[in-house]
Amino acid sequence: MIQALNSAMDIKLGQDPSVVILGEDIGYFGGVFRVTDGLQRKYGESRVLDTPIAEGGILAAAIGMAVNGLRPVAEIQFADYIYPAYDQIVSELARIRYRSAGEFYAPVTVRTPCGGGIRGGQTHSQSPEALFAHVAGLKVVMPSNPYDAKGLLISAIEDDDPVIYFEPKRIYNGPFDGDPHKPAVPWSTHPKSEVPDGHYTVPLGKAEIVRAGDDLTIVTYGTMVHVSEAAARGLGLDAEIIDVRTMVPLDSDTICNSVARTGRCVVVHEATRFAGLGAELSATIQERCFWNLQAPILRVAGWDTPYPHAFEWEYFPGQARVAKALKAVMEAS
Amino acid sequence: MIQALNSAMDIKLGQDPSVVILGEDIGYFGGVFRVTDGLQRKYGESRVLDTPIAEGGILAAAIGMAVNGLRPVAEIQFADYIYPAYDQIVSELARIRYRSAGEFYAPVTVRTPCGGGIRGGQTHSQSPEALFAHVAGLKVVMPSNPYDAKGLLISAIEDDDPVIYFEPKRIYNGPFDGDPHKPAVPWSTHPKSEVPDGHYTVPLGKAEIVRAGDDLTIVTYGTMVHVSEAAARGLGLDAEIIDVRTMVPLDSDTICNSVARTGRCVVVHEATRFAGLGAELSATIQERCFWNLQAPILRVAGWDTPYPHAFEWEYFPGQARVAKALKAVMEAS
């Protein structure tokens, strides 16, 4: 996935002179997760900028650059550190087109690694997507595999609206089924690791049915796509698994059509449960599929606590937690 | 309501030498909404502090003061301006007790006026409660009348956990049924405007059934309590109306017991709909009351746009929008 993301930026930097990249340690060093490795050497210090450690300043500068015709891709080193930039994102980035009636707009892409599973503790593990999905004017994206990662990032950079692009860091180097005791598997073992070298896009606003099935619908995204697949497999369920991919704008038709058909649904994400994106997914599905539902829609999520260092795997919604919900939804009647 | 809030702070400043109040224009001037009027004259410049215009600095200072044994009440002049303080609230205030295993904690109350209906446009009208409700470690409160306002604010100040206290500014001076063309009514016309002079509390974490009824349950808070009552009355419905009052921790038992009984539910708030608190309420109720539901739970909320100056009343979820949902839920079968 790291190479796929790097390739997306490499291609856009090469194709479009207005694309610039900025962030902490992203230039000479290539980023703490190496996602921007080699780009400064290739495109120079004026297009791949190391910045001061000021997330608020990074976003403000990116907005100003965008207003002057550039297409900045800003990296926030960890999603847990995006809050100092929250005002510039919520009060400015999200609303410049609106308040200027379209005269000004800021096509900024904000890339940031999210999620746990790397022993990062409470400040290197957060999944704050809901805090952006609630804000009108932002597109919110999270890929679950290398192919989508590259295609969605290219779409995000080419999009004229601001995009908050979350990268589940636990699956940077390979898919993860939720069992930390198994040896790590590389992406090469996964079909979606086939990434074309050149330019291609995966459209924003389209969910993907990663597995068709009839028993129930699992709506999820990011790392949890893989955990959900494993959990359903483990129970021998013929689950339809939908990777949301773009949270805003949400592809509610793909989701609701599936649930209307299966009549059963579990929503899965890693973020804390209360007022998380799962609540929106559950509420929307319930409104539109109520008469088809044969069981309550259940949510599987992280607990409503900070992400604790020593209890990472008790916090993480692993296969056991997902399986319990799947069983409950299948048995309900 | 303004006098009730002022009285709550006056009483706590008088009772407890550790209580201090800080914010922009709150001291000599008494606040742009006069909520802190007279307090600096009475308690001095060291306990009622005018601050620089730096919401992030205000919160950080309040946290430091709290760690040194004070009980700061910080005012953010408008909820729309709370984002510069978001990092100190989310990354610090919410987690100091947790990360220090209880050795340190910061009993800070953050007061801030929210909501529209005063022609404030996109930056004086927001209702960002969901952005705080999703964050583990924060209590989130919004009163709908003077009696609760005083009792809840005293509880918030006395609480040893951080509380984000939202004040629906449209009902500062009187209840509002959603019709801007009617002459404004003063609080004196409302039963809940009877506010005892002395110390009393309304407990955090307890919703209130403001009207008992059998037809359906309306779950709401803040200004929308009044709009919902009027809408139900207008339709001659025997609605049970629940004022959430405390969003975190949520009194889900009171809510779910009601819906389990009525079998029908509409959730109403002014904030934008997508991933708003209404989504959490709907999802929770659906999970716990699924087998009792005779109709889908519907949400009534502000649109998923910024709050537009000229279209304030088309944005605001008034009686028409609420009534439409009530009808739909009653007719569904």
Added chain:
Amino acid sequence: MVAQSRLHVPKTPARPGEAPDFSYLKLLPAGKIARPEPGAPALEIRHLSEGLVRVLDEEHRAVGPWNPQLDAETLQAALRHMLLTRVFDDRMQRIQRSGKISFYMRSFGEEAVSVAMAMALRPSDMLFPSYRNQGLYVVRGRPILDLMCQLLSNTRDMCKGRQLPVMYHWRDGHIFSISGNLATQFPQAVGWAMAAAIKGQDAIAVSWLGEGSSAEADFHHALLFASVYKAPVILCVVNNQWAISTFQGHAGGERQTFAARGPGYGIAGVRVDGNDFLAVHAVTQWAAERARAGCGPTLIEHVTYRAAAHSTSDDPARYRPKEDYQRFPLGDPVDRLKNHLITVGKWSEERHKALTAELEDHIAASWKEAVRYGTLTDPPRLDPGLMFEDVFKEMPEHLRRQEAELREEMGGK
């Protein structure tokens, strides 16, 4: 507890009932401060950040090394711009009370800041204003009619009804959209200037905020990024002494000038008499030349006074003395330029009266036309469906659904 308190609280020199007191203001006579080369190293010209650049002296003459030597036509044009701004402000203030517009903010007493700077800059320079820079639109020639339509949120509103009055924008005039959130534009201007440097443009960026707003984090981000990347930008703190009810001491002005923050970050700082058109013009030229030459950013502090209420929602009688503006040591920017022109024989009371009358007529006529396009209370009215546009470039499904719901709610309108 208060008894034993040792907390220092900034002093406010005078409150209602007390006599205005400006003894705290560090002043210098006109012409006293040297004018270094615009390329001078920031740390060698710190005196500029703690002194006060002034050109107009007590006898209304232009004196000293900062005298921009502008011809009479230019100064007459400047006077016209400042006067138009003021007449416009006055009229809108009065009209707001009628309820036809919901809110207004005047720049009364600060007209020289915007007018002199806009005149000293190039039309292609990008401006990131606060809500108190009306003069910029006037100088750059935006028809008053357009501004009025914005104030009215009417069918010709440039903001399509979405913004509070005064929150203008003008892409073709190179003026950015005003935010209701203080200070956010400051670091954005730096980012714009960084992009200009990256693209090799000649244009520079200029931004303004109030001294109270300089407390916000964005002020720090702006100075820091401007310093690190030597961005071609001019950053202005308009120190009008008040932030609503709060005196500038609460923003740090009690200990040090605001311009002195610049040298702290290694960038040039200049403190200027903000009510002296000639001084502001000269300092702007100097800073613009510095920025364009790649010698880096400048932080300018304009010492001026908020002569009016903060906004139509504010009543200064609650927190500051009456007659304060009349006693402000730096006088009134319009009067001072007018007196200078009269002193040099290029203006007269008669011409001034005539100009004022002409401008008042212009404003009255513009208003007459503006209200024909609707007011907040009277038709014609913008289509509320506009509320759902421009949230995104293309309207997504969920907003199309919501627009349909609204139209149904409005009875299929």
Added chain:
Amino acid sequence: MVAQSRLHVPKTPARPGEAPDFSYLKLLPAGKIARPEPGAPALEIRHLSEGLVRVLDEEHRAVGPWNPQLDAETLQAALRHMLLTRVFDDRMQRIQRSGKISFYMRSFGEEAVSVAMAMALRPSDMLFPSYRNQGLYVVRGRPILDLMCQLLSNTRDMCKGRQLPVMYHWRDGHIFSISGNLATQFPQAVGWAMAAAIKGQDAIAVSWLGEGSSAEADFHHALLFASVYKAPVILCVVNNQWAISTFQGHAGGERQTFAARGPGYGIAGVRVDGNDFLAVHAVTQWAAERARAGCGPTLIEHVTYRAAAHSTSDDPARYRPKEDYQRFPLGDPVDRLKNHLITVGKWSEERHKALTAELEDHIAASWKEAVRYGTLTDPPRLDPGLMFEDVFKEMPEHLRRQEAELREEMGGK
């Protein structure tokens, strides 16, 4: 586009493959800088913010007006504290590779900053550290065993398993909880100090952050609030030249010292040789006396070097030259104090060897005991139910439900 770019990008003096280059460092010989009264007005002592306070000269003698005149016992205790800190760091660094702890950060090369300051302050002064201030706990006497148990997230972990290694806290030792979010502690320390002033306490607050972190908004909030309310606080920028891979020029160090930000806000700034125990001790005493006397805050810039990797997740060979620390002009803080003591006849290589061996044994013994309380990989283990405590003072219903769910998930454990 790159071709025509005029954007200034701060220079990094040397990268891998190049020879270390410290020519950018503005230095001064020891003893050369005057020591004003601690009560001196901030703007009259700016030279302190752009100079460099040093006491130990090239011959390892203590010279000049800042010499704190400490007795041999104190200096020997200091050496012991610094050495213990270093030996502890080294051992934990090696152990992290074994997987028993997940992560570690050393303060190697910066020991004098924490040790000298902690020794110059009163035990009741409240400390708001960054993650590179291990010496504070050592001086204040927190048993190494307790720190190790935190690193191990074991059954004796002061953080109950919730925090990354190194994110200590110690209420009874008056040391605040460390945040993973940079700079947030800086303005909190100012708030604590404001409360101290309000309550009339004698204690002052002290906070530290790295030069890279000084770019965050919280740095500005801290200086501004400290200036406005004259808070009794000492704010320290530990300029160890690097922020992970990023050179201090990217934080503004190319244009001006970090200490000079102080005078920009009207508060005292002092730049000190951070590897000179005596200089740091003297400057701390000066600033503490100033704060306690109500003369206001001080911003101290410690010029030092991050001798080790940023953390166990980092490899500096990727971005800076090898052997750089050996060439750092300010040397090594432990060696310098040791050589000073030897020069004045109060220490010897033998005693140093013996002390080192003693401390290594102490660390080894503490580790032996610490692992008995469990490690990240081996039992005993904390009850995961602790995850749900301290989110709030009392556990609310929804967390009780979630804890029950978890216990079921864990098979009723």
